[in-house]
Amino acid sequence: MIRDHDVPKSSGVSAADFVAATQFLTHEAELLDNNLLDEWLECLAHDLRYFMPVRTTMLRAQLTDSVSKTVGHFDDDYAAIALRVKRIQLPSAWSEDPPSRTRRFVTNVRASNRDAADEIAVASYLLLLRSRWDNPNYEIISAERRDVLRRTDRGLQLASREIIGDQVTLGTTNLSIFL
Amino acid sequence: MTIGQDLDRTLGAYLADGTALEDLIDREGRTLGARLMNDPGIHELEMRKVFTKNWVFVAHESELLSAGDFVARYIGLDPVIVARGDDSKIRVLLNSCSHRGGRVCRSDSGNTSDFRCPYHGWIYDNAGNLTAVAFEREAYGSLDKERYGLRTARVATYGGLVFATFDAELPSLEEYLGDFKFYLDMNLRFLDGYWEVAGPPQRWVVDANWKFGAEQFAGDGYHVPSTHRSAAEVMGNSAGDGGRGNWGVNFNEPRYGHGGRCLGVGLAYGLSPEQLAESGLSPAQQDLLATRMLPVVGTVFPNCSFLFNDVLGGPVATIRTWNPRGPEKMEVMSWVLVARDAPEEVKEERIQSTTWAFSASGYAEGDDAEVWAQVQRSIKGPMGREQRFTYLSTTPHSVKDWRDGQDFPGPGEVHLGFTTEDNQWNWWLRWFECMNRLG
Numbered sequence: 051m052i053r054d055h056d057v058p059k060s061s062g063v064s065a066a067d068f069v070a071a072t073q074f075l076t077h078e079a080e081l082l083d084n085n086l087l088d089e090w091l092e093c094l095a096h097d098l099r100y101f102m103p104v105r106t107t108m109l110r111a112q113l114t115d116s117v118s119k120t121v122g123h124f125d126d127d128y129a130a131i132a133l134r135v136k137r138i139q140l141p142s143a144w145s146e147d148p149p150s151r152t153r154r155f156v157t158n159v160r161a162s163n164r165d166a167a168d169e170i171a172v173a174s175y176l177l178l179l180r181s182r183w184d185n186p187n188y189e190i191i192s193a194e195r196r197d198v199l200r201r202t203d204r205g206l207q208l209a210s211r212e213i214i215g216d217q218v219t220l221g222t223t224n225l226s227i228f229l
Numbered sequence: 230m231t232i233g234q235d236l237d238r239t240l241g242a243y244l245a246d247g248t249a250l251e252d253l254i255d256r257e258g259r260t261l262g263a264r265l266m267n268d269p270g271i272h273e274l275e276m277r278k279v280f281t282k283n284w285v286f287v288a289h290e291s292e293l294l295s296a297g298d299f300v301a302r303y304i305g306l307d308p309v310i311v312a313r314g315d316d317s318k319i320r321v322l323l324n325s326c327s328h329r330g331g332r333v334c335r336s337d338s339g340n341t342s343d344f345r346c347p348y349h350g351w352i353y354d355n356a357g358n359l360t361a362v363a364f365e366r367e368a369y370g371s372l373d374k375e376r377y378g379l380r381t382a383r384v385a386t387y388g389g390l391v392f393a394t395f396d397a398e399l400p401s402l403e404e405y406l407g408d409f410k411f412y413l414d415m416n417l418r419f420l421d422g423y424w425e426v427a428g429p430p431q432r433w434v435v436d437a438n439w440k441f442g443a444e445q446f447a448g449d450g451y452h453v454p455s456t457h458r459s460a461a462e463v464m465g466n467s468a469g470d471g472g473r474g475n476w477g478v479n480f481n482e483p484r485y486g487h488g489g490r491c492l493g494v495g496l497a498y499g500l501s502p503e504q505l506a507e508s509g510l511s512p513a514q515q516d517l518l519a520t521r522m523l524p525v526v527g528t529v530f531p532n533c534s535f536l537f538n539d540v541l542g543g544p545v546a547t548i549r550t551w552n553p554r555g556p557e558k559m560e561v562m563s564w565v566l567v568a569r570d571a572p573e574e575v576k577e578e579r580i581q582s583t584t585w586a587f588s589a590s591g592y593a594e595g596d597d598a599e600v601w602a603q604v605q606r607s608i609k610g611p612m613g614r615e616q617r618f619t620y621l622s623t624t625p626h627s628v629k630d631w632r633d634g635q636d637f638p639g640p641g642e643v644h645l646g647f648t649t650e651d652n653q654w655n656w657w658l659r660w661f662e663c664m665n666r667l668g
Contacts, residue, residue: 121428220433224595
């Protein structure tokens with residue numbers, strides 16, 4: 051159950067790989083912000099792990115315990131994500147129809163090589179603003195994402211994503227969106 | 230307090246504009262005023278009359294295995310520490326220093342021998358006793374420390390669930406749960422120590438009054454075909470058309486407001502006849518367990534709900550609280566439960582399927598939250614506040630010819646079907662009883 055918490059230490063990848071990884075993340079944000087969910091699904095590897103651990107408030111001495119190793123807000127494999135995508139697009143998926151207007155800002159990208167030659171580890175910051183109905187206040191999620199991207203003959207695919215959110219109590223009425 | 234306390238002592242509760250709380254319920258016609266869901270005065274009053282005067286769920290025993298273990302929780306808006314003392318006893322302490330109210334417990338969980346207030350340095354042991362006062366001699370000469378322990382709640386446990394109350398008069402937890410125990414036992418108590426929490430609770434806010442969650446889980450099967458239509462459609466189960474998966478028996482504890490639903494989609498505990506015989510369950514409970522006619526959803530009044538079922542794409546086991554965070558906002562705290570002795574991969578499967586179906590991201594739960602939040606917005610205006618919520622759907626108070634000519638064997642008030650609103654009404658009757666009570 052204990053997940054790999056390795057954060058890329060520095061940009062140990064080639065400039066070309068770094069650009070490709072950054073482009074992947076930007077493209078992904080574009081697809082999600084434009085409700086192109088089926089296209090986004092094609093960016094995901096079929097052995098995907100997608101996990102957003104629960105956070106808790108801990109004293110500095112126990113800080114590593116502030117990221118749960120067992121329980122998350124998302125804890126999905128590819129099949130679970132694919133079913134979410136299918137459901138969200140049904141006309142009775144009330145939580146996302148009408149759809150939220152979202153804006154994903156992806157920054158602070160770091161990348162490093164992994165032991166597997168076809169994979170790179172990519173960390174990024176995500177700031178997501180979500181607007182629903184005519185509510186002028188945004189729902190906001192800020193997180194670090196720790197990804198594994200894999201080179202395939204169809205381009206890079208997301209093989210693993212860990213979303214380390216900053217809130218102990220999420221400020222969203224639901225998480226019927228992807229991070 | 231926006232509600233006249235003097236009036237409330239003699240005549241039941243009144244709102245700031247003179248409306249009697251009793252005008253917001255039509256007991257004969259079974260309707261409720263929508264203001265119950267957004268009035269700031271009602272919110273303020275229920276913090277005291279509901280949350281300090283009932284047994285409120287605060288923790289699972291598996292979170293407090295060793296002496297010194299603690300978790301930080303809430304009873305309504307009051308932060309509390311749930312701590313296992315050096316004497317192994319579980320206590321619930323107000324997380325507020327007796328000197329100036331400071332926060333003495335400063336992390337969500339851990340193990341400690343004492344709690345120290347950072348403001349002036351008063352120190353309490355993990356039983357809540359004041360043990361040391363900074364500069365005691367200079368400040369007080371000598372302070373009678375026994376008088377200044379942390380405020381302590383009554384604590385009782387049932388089936389691994391830890392409840393607390395600040396009310397001295399409230400009957401024991403066992404009496405409070407009453408006939409509801411029969412149903413809780415079938416998921417929680419028949420195998421002693423079967424469950425443990427998978428980890429810390431998932432927490433998120435929903436822009437809706439806490440009572441939406443509490444009353445819905447108490448028995449609302451009627452919302453399933455519509456609210457969860459997309460969920461049923463994508464999973465290809467029959468809940469969406471009100472079919473077998475949603476048909477069952479609603480049960481409630483008429484005295485204290487608890488309610489839930491027995492459906493034939495309970496968890497498969499896979500017990501052998503020998504284990505069943507040793508489970509301590511009555512023949513009636515064993516009979517229901519054998520057909521998985523288990524309590525799959527329910528609410529212990531006021532705000533503790535559970536979900537144990539196998540119809541949402543995998544086994545789901547969660548216990549949660551709906552915590553008020555203002556008249557139009559709640560915080561959900563939701564624990565995933567796993568079988569303690571199960572292999573890691575089985576535990577992981579349970580965590581994943583529960584999170585997938587019922588959590589902030591839950592493919593089913595997300596639509597509940599959306600619907601409640603939109604009700605909240607629709608009743609905001611003066612006309613919206615005059616809306617009357619109806620609870621007209623009712624079925625007889627017993628279930629005849631349940632099987633082989635026998636009545637349904639469970640105690641309490643029972644109602645057949647899934648559209649019945651009797652459980653939710655019963656939850657509200659208890660709420661009004663608490664709110665209109667003197668003191």
